[in-house]
Amino acid sequence: MVDWADIAAAAAEEAGAADGGFLGDFLPRLAEASATGSRLGADDLQRFRALAARAADHGVGFSTLIDLYLSAAWRAWPHLTAVGSDERDAIRRIGEIVLHAVDDTMVAVGEGYSAARRSAVRLEASDRREFVDDLLAGGADPIEMLARADRFGLDVTGAHAVAVVRGARPFSDADPYLSQVTSALVAAGLREFLVTTRRGMVVVVLTDAAKIEALPQPRTARVALGRTHPGVAGVTRSYEEALDALDLADRLDRSDRIVRADQLLIYRVLLRDREAINDLIGAVLAPLRDARGGAGPLLDTIDAYTTSGGNTSATARRLHLSVRAVTYRLHRIRELTGHDPTSAEDRFVLQAALLGARALGWPADVPSGRIAERWERVRSVTAAPVPNLRPGRTSRSL
Template sequence: MGGVPGEELEAYARMLGEVSATGRRLRRDELDALRGSGERAGGGGNGLRGLIGAYLAATRDAWSTLRGVAAADTATEVQRAGEAVLTALDAAVLALGEGHQRAQRLLVRQDEAARGEFVDDLLYGRSDPGRLAERAERFGLRLGRGHAVAVARGEDAYEDSQPVVRRVERELVGRFGHRDVLVAGKDGRLVCIAPGGERAVFEAFADTALRPGPGYGAARRVAVGRTHSGTSGIVRSYEEALGALDVADRLRLHPPVLRAEELLVFPVLMRDRAAMADLVHSVLGPLEQARGGAGPLLETITAHAEAGHVNAEAARRLGLGVRTFTYRLERIKVLTGYDPGDPLHRYTLETAAMGARLLGWPDQPL
């Protein structure tokens, strides 16, 4: 009954008999036994409602045979026995609930540990693909499809136990159901794995992570990797998303949501690091001769490009007067020999400027 062995209910009925006869309260060992019954029921997958129902039914069955309802007893004795039984039942229900809750907490911790291990193996490709696919079904993923990975990064590190992680997960499940989507904290970042064709899922993930609502820590930026097939594809998409976040930080890109396919030019630029370093040194190296170093003039090249080569807008973004900004462009031309007003020269300067930011120059030596 309710997942409770018959012998446990029989022991409970005998205990009620003693309680009704003596009016005593439940002893510590009896409460511990009830907690154990609740824990076993919870660990066996039986709900608390069914568990309590079984003990209530046992109480009703036992009541008719208790000494307190014998015909020879007075009304006062019956009332005293009934109060003792109700007090015992109240204590029993509390003990059963405590044991059941303890089992549920243990199951949650075990599930979280298994989930964390699975996410680690999935994102780092450290498990046999066949075995990984079997484990994935437990968490609602079908790895035969092409998947993409989105990564959100905030001011503070994300952990699975944080309310904001549950907030994002509830939002996605509420909108899309358990449709091949997994949300988890990983290395201080928030990760979403979903089928690559489910663009709406990634949009909802980014929107909720960036604006989770009052009381939740918001992400600063979200990057989405490209869609790839198989378990190795998830690893690749995850690495692309991390790379996009790194590039965005180095280049100080403004969009809060980035897609790896939009940034493919940067891995190409950095594929030959030595050639990029040579370009930066050859084109921008002379800027170090300027008063204040290369930094301000490097910012000038970047702002000029971001403003569509409109001097007034670029000056506004840097908080400079147009005359000062124009003077900086002239200094760049004099020092480097490349004219920002010439399309070909401008392209060379801007490519070198991107390379400088990717390499951390001039703060880091080439």
């Protein structure tokens, strides 16, 4: 009497499988098929599919599982009916029957294993999506998040920075760009990171913010990088900073390849007290609406003059104007606002008001000037002009 359990155990040891039980009744059914000349039935194959799925759930590799079945088959061969016979036809017939049975079994095992892996991948993707949402949205239990993050190869006890990539079209989890990002970061020497999507954008959680330079950037994409912060809450904070930086970059019409939140802190400071900055804009810049041609050209002049460090000649070159024209515009700014751009203190006030206007989209209804064009999608910040802090003589001519 053949001990099929011993053969299964020997096959499992050779294949490196932990359990020969994943063979089920494969060997007895193989012997029965060789004796009767019948192929394995649908019920048999369904059992082997289920066994393969169970093996996949237990972490048995597919090659190991195949090796287990094939090792069991060749070990069982000498014990099958008619194998000891001298008749060539009998041996040929039993060989065909056994090979058919093994072939059918391998197909069933492959189907069962693949189905289990697809299910596991879907479940892992769902768990990963839930983890990402909890990590970026904040509010989840930090201790629980530490354990969940470890499963996805992320140690959130350290410091991380978050980058957000927004393309011309929404990104999906299957987008090839995600693989490109992963490959680029690995090539840059980064070993711990998370690449995912959220709200149609690619989100990258980094342990080394400097590695952002290695990020491939599609031609029509914009990348924003939050600051580095420690812990689970730090990831959430950096993600929110990246989103804010992305929004500000749009408003400011920034052309930087990568927009960094730490370079836009002045705008965050200005916007922290929205009522105060609204008052500043209304008091300092609103009178520029009275100029012929609107506020746009004078706002451009303030922008160029402050950027040039108060240098009239450099301002003229930036604006493609004569020095005399720039001087006249500076005079009009002083007349309308009461603030003298040539004074360091007043120039600071004008620049702060201008930065606030950029961040808030003021003025939205000015038809000319580069600044107005940048902000036409945002409506007026103030309901009515606030009285000038330092009134000057008003004129409607340039």
